[in-house]
Amino acid sequence: MSASCLRNDDGSVRNLIAQIVDVSEQVRATQELEQAAEYARSLFEAALDPMVTINPEGKITDVNQATVLATGVARDKLIGTSFSDYFTDPEKATEVCQEVFEKGAVTNSPLTLRHTNEHDTLIEVLYNPSVYHDAAGRVLGAFGAARDVTNQNQAQRTIAQQQATALDRLAELEQFQQLVVGRELKMIELKKEIEYLKKLISDDGTDRGDQRET
Numbered sequence: 001m002s003a004s005c006l007r008n009d010d011g012s013v014r015n016l017i018a019q020i021v022d023v024s025e026q027v028r029a030t031q032e033l034e035q036a037a038e039y040a041r042s043l044f045e046a047a048l049d050p051m052v053t054i055n056p057e058g059k060i061t062d063v064n065q066a067t068v069l070a071t072g073v074a075r076d077k078l079i080g081t082s083f084s085d086y087f088t089d090p091e092k093a094t095e096v097c098q099e100v101f102e103k104g105a106v107t108n109s110p111l112t113l114r115h116t117n118e119h120d121t122l123i124e125v126l127y128n129p130s131v132y133h134d135a136a137g138r139v140l141g142a143f144g145a146a147r148d149v150t151n152q153n154q155a156q157r158t159i160a161q162q163q164a165t166a167l168d169r170l171a172e173l174e175q176f177q178q179l180v181v182g183r184e185l186k187m188i189e190l191k192k193e194i195e196y197l198k199k200l201i202s203d204d205g206t207d208r209g210d211q212r213e214t
Contacts, residue, residue, distance in 0.1 A: 050113070050125070050146045053132075054083045058097045061141055070123055070146070072116040088112040088122065096127060100142045105130035113146065124150045 003018040044051060050067040054060055063078050071078065071086050084093035093111055100106045108126040115121040129144030 055141045100129040
């Protein structure tokens, strides 16, 4: 409501003029937008994976609680800082940022996140960012989720190490088998040679070779 007074020459109020505008639809629309924003925020915070939004300059504009836990840095401290600062390879993280704004999306880019605790814990992640736009289609920033694959990668490394150990042991056994087989073949040859030499000896003990010389 807007109101104003019409006054007489002496300044006394003659009439009061009021205008009432129905803003029910605007209020409902605003409430719906607020509810939608709260719903989106609740989904953002409910995600178990670290999620972050960044602007085209590579600065963090928002994070969820999972990112706070993964980095050990408070949300207000993260916002405004460079996305690449929280990885073991900042140059590679910067390249991922540049690539997502060039291509629109990046899939399963491997990065290693560093937690700022006393142990400097490392978290291996697969980062999947994509750009988002305004109503006019202009790129506003990029939204990315980081899937923790530390345990998965460790399991794969353990399996690979076990396989390498098994292959080394197999090579040793094959080499040993070749030696054994070689010895067995040599024994067979020796036995054949012994049998041959025995045949050269006559039944009465005379060496047939001596008989030929005679």
